[in-house]
Amino acid sequence: MRRTNLHRVIAAAILGVFVIATASGCAQTSKDKPFSPKLDTNADTSLTVYGNYSNFEALESEFERFNEHYPNVNLSYIYLDGYNDTIANSLLSSEAPDIYCTFNWMWGNPDCADIFESAADLSAPETGIDFSCVRDGVIRKTDNGEILMAPVLATSFGMLVNTDLFEKEGLKVPKTWSEFEMACEKLKAAGYASPVMGYVSSESGSLEYNFAYPSLCNSAVSNPAMRDSFNELDPSAGELMRPSLEKLKELADDGDIDIEKCENEIEDNYNAAIMRFFEGDVPMLVCSGDVASGTKKRESQSESFSASPFEYRFYVVPFDEKGGFVIDTVAMNFSVNKNSPNLDMAMEFMRFLISNSELGNMASVKRLITTTKDFSLDSMYSSLSDTPKDRMICSTEANINDNAVKQFRYAAHHVLVGDMTVDEAIASYGNLEE
């Protein structure tokens, strides 16, 4: 309990900075020391980064910035289809990457143990990497205090709101659950068959997950003991899901979402979801920050949006009369292959990257949230700054492991599509299948 309280304090402090920085509306200037190369700047070597982003311009912009110091270092990012299933083998292959992407869900997952077997300790003094600029809450450490993955991009959960549509319908963006319900009623009355839309699936990034996970985190933070059992997939701990699942059930029962429409019209949780949102008739698209980050680039790809552009923002989905929960979670980490023949240069790149300015730059290009203490939000996320402190939760504080999350995703999906009642889903916890 004491540990949980401590985590809450830390998280509150971090998010306090978050709020203050955002509320002040001014981007804080970087307090970094200027990067000073440690290695021979004429070094002629290559670094390869493997990841699952098919498009990673944000990282590529960092390559170019790094090349200002090391002009002869050839950096490349390679997208691996089937990344999650193959990165462990890639690390063992003759074409192993020097740096590779890791995710929070991998942390503590026995299936991913091999991935971290190859990861170098980024906190080792000889690396010179200074993590003091990174929010403590987003850093995962081993029991030995090693840092095997550096958080480089943060995200959150919520919904994209077509604010022009709301304005056109004379509505305000809902901040409480009752306002949410009322807005949905009015929208339905106005002819919007599914005021809420999203990628309906049991996969990560689905509407169900993005809608319900924040409240699950709240439950986990509120009841750490049950959370621990929850992580152990103890069926009795399925109760931890109840508030989230009931709210999801309410959403479906109230007809605020047309599930069939969503399944038919949104084929994936990224490109299809965004393009559908840009059709202009979706009042609210439940998604993660990762999806929101892809909107800008796709504005021009949408003929509808190009023809009739509109304003949109990222908001927290209300959970109760106090509003919703903002989850501060990591979207992507970088690990360094300790077996890399270019380990020194890979570490040098990480030393370069882990700074207020570079992580801030990468988040800005990616339109995600930086993992540093010194950050300001993209205007798209400005609404998050209105969130009360007690509604901000760091994902590490919730500390729900990947297997538990999967069970929750399955439960949420079954409840939403009506395969299971809330009670059935809770009762089946630990044994739920996709």
Added chain:
Amino acid sequence: MKRGLTIFVNIVIIACIIFFISVYTSQKRDESNHHELVVFQNTAETAGQVITNYLADEQHLCDIWANYINNYASSSGEPMTIEEAIEFTRRASISDEVAANIVYYDDGSFKGLSSEPSLKDADDYSVSYKGFSLFKDFSEDDLNKEIRQTAAFANPQNGVPSMAFLNTVTLQGENPGETREALLMRIIPISEISRKLVYLKGEYEDVDLAIIDGDGEYMVHGNQLKNANLFEYYKSYNDTDYQSQQAFEDEVTGDTGLIEITDSKGQSAVVAHTPATSDKDWFLINIIPKSSLIPDVVDWVLLGGTIGALAALLIFNMVVMMLYNRRLAVAAEEAEKANAAKSHFLSMMSHDIRTPMNAITGFNEMISRESHDPEILRYSEGIRMADDTLLGLINDILDFSKLEAGKLDIIPAEYDLVLILSDLVNMIRVRAEEKKLSLKIDIDKDIPRMLYGDELRIKQCAINLLSNAVKYTAEGTVTFTVGYEPSAEDNNKILLKISVADTGSGIKQEDIENLFVAFKRLEEKKNRNIEGTGLGINITQSLLSMMGSSLQVESEYGKGSVFSFVVKQEVRGTEKVGDYEEAFRAAMESKGRYVQSFTAPDAKILVVDDTPLNLSVFTSLLKATEVSIDTAESGREAMRLCTEQVYDVIFLDHMMPDLDGIQTLHELKALSENKNPDTPIICLTANAISGMREMFLSEGFTDYLAKPIEFASLEQMLLKYIPEEKITVGAVTQREDQPLPGAILTIPELDTDAGMSHCGNVSSYLDTLQIYSAGSEKTAEEIRSLWKEHDLKNLTVKLHALKSTSGVIGASDVRDLAADLEKAGNEGSLGERGDDLERLLSSYTALAEKLTPLFTTEGKEESLPLIQAEALQQVYANLLQACEEFDYDTIVSAVEELAQYRIPDDEKERVDAICRASDDLDYDVIPELIKEGRREGQDE
């Protein structure tokens, strides 16, 4: 050429060279660029063909595998199991890099077996593409192509980025008789494909390769190409709209071609695209920065080097020019200094020569007037001739100086040709006669008489030629020919032709050019006895050139020469020269001994000169004209006199201490009490250097008279400026001279012969000595005062005057000392010569002290020589005659003569009475006193 213009021309030339190089290299660059692009496209096309062939080969191998597996059933009766099929691929594969996967697609699981185990588990050959997007949109229809390959993916067994060639196989199902549909995947690492194109990378170091599908999705891509899709990449970094984006996509997915885009670094890049499959569903993209593809064939090193070299050349030239200019400037400065020194020297020489020559000419004039002794007159004539020669030499040098300085102007005016011819003939006639040469005059009687031109310069040219002819002809004839012909261009002008032929020594052909070289005298050894500066022909040629003419020379060595010139002159009037003989005779008749031409007793003139000696010469020269002369030794004294008297003419010396002539003139003009505001003021100067005349006239002088003063010029000047009514034309009487007092002869510091030669007669000499001694105390005091005040400028002027006056009286030691100190003054070192100055003053004072008693009445009688009775009677006789003839000058002279002797006591009272009568201008009493004495003598 001025420096600025030189630099400009250099820069223009450099700019032209650079322009040419730029245009030429630009043309070459365009050609080279085009060539490079063609080569790149061809190379890309070749690479595309390599890829196409490779993909086709790999697909073919995949198809062989699939055929074998599928045909197995027909040979063995039932299809292969998945394990048998995988085992077959293991056996069939000859490359470790190639793997095979067989995955079921009939149930959408895409799970199956791999020919290779998982790197994580050596016993695990199972494979699943569940988490891959690879088969997300799989359709069997996709396999109806010639080549059926996947996009890049991570090989699940080893995580290596790979691609696969596909075919379908039918396998045995789990249950008997059941078959399963599966995909056979021949998996090749992407790096293998890259290796196929390694030669392309070798050809173009910065090229990046990608294989895209028809939607722009990268199947394979390198480091430079960002994004996940080429079309998205293009949109991200290029300013596009729908049409241009579409055009790009159509272009890239079309046939082989080139397209220029902006890459992610914002630099221009060239994309060569070519289909990588015969179905045109994949395309090979070769992208390279344009700067890498198209080397800068503008050889900037060459261009820069050329520009640098040209600039360096320009700078070098400028520096060299600057150095040369500096040297030239130094040389020019030195030349200017030398020229200035020369001018100064000429000025000084002119002044210094003309000053004593003034005395020589003046007193010689007096000798010729007053002496009746033929021998003396012959000497006097000798002096005059030497004087003329000397003046001629000086004038030549001065003219040359003027020509060099560009200050000699041609001043045209109307003139009478007869007068010129008369002067010329008169002049040359004398000289020819002296050398016993025959002079032939051939003058065309029809030449217009009144012409318009610079008569002085024409006359000067003719004189030079005539003089030379006489000089260089030992015997024979000098022929002076003057003719004319009408000007073809202008009816109002004639070409005046003047020619001088002689039967002299002639000139060698090779020496004719040297005739025109200044100071060059031909055959100097042979002609050493002939006077001349070597400037005459040079001056003549220069003058003729200024008049638009040139000197023609025809000569035969040993036989004689003909010098001629033709000048264009404007005709004024219709009168002809006519019978020149008449004019010549008239001239001959007018020639004779000089006789005073006029008297002007009512005229009053003022002469201002700081040198009393010069005043003495001046008054002596004009004594016979009876002109009333006031003298002043300074500008201030002159100004005072001008407020008291009205003068007909004022002669004002230029160089005077304190106020010089010009300052005096200005102050006189500004003086309100001046009674002579309109009186002509003539400048007297020994500085006859070029430009002086113009300077004096511009300063306000009415006219200018050079020293030494020629009496004729002075007379002309007076006739010109004294009102006609005050002039009476007629000759005046001459008077005899008297012996020099013995006391003067005993003074060792005095060279009385020199003094006498300077002053002309005893009277003038004594007057001069008296003036010298009388002013000595004042002069010495002034010199001391100027020295004390360190006024070296005025001190130098004073020393000049002292030198001049001392020279005139024959005090050569004092003169030399003063000259030495004056020179020091001009050189700026006078301030260091205090001891010498004191020595000068000591000598000067000592001489003055010896002279002063001779001219002092009080207490000097005892030292004077006793006049002999006969001499006294002679003086009395002279006085009686002078009184009868009203020759007051003689009376005064006689009285002054008496003052030089000690008078016997019995006559002393009478002499004193005569002197008083003379002083009181009571000349009637003098005869009475003399006659009274004679009567008393007879009584005794």
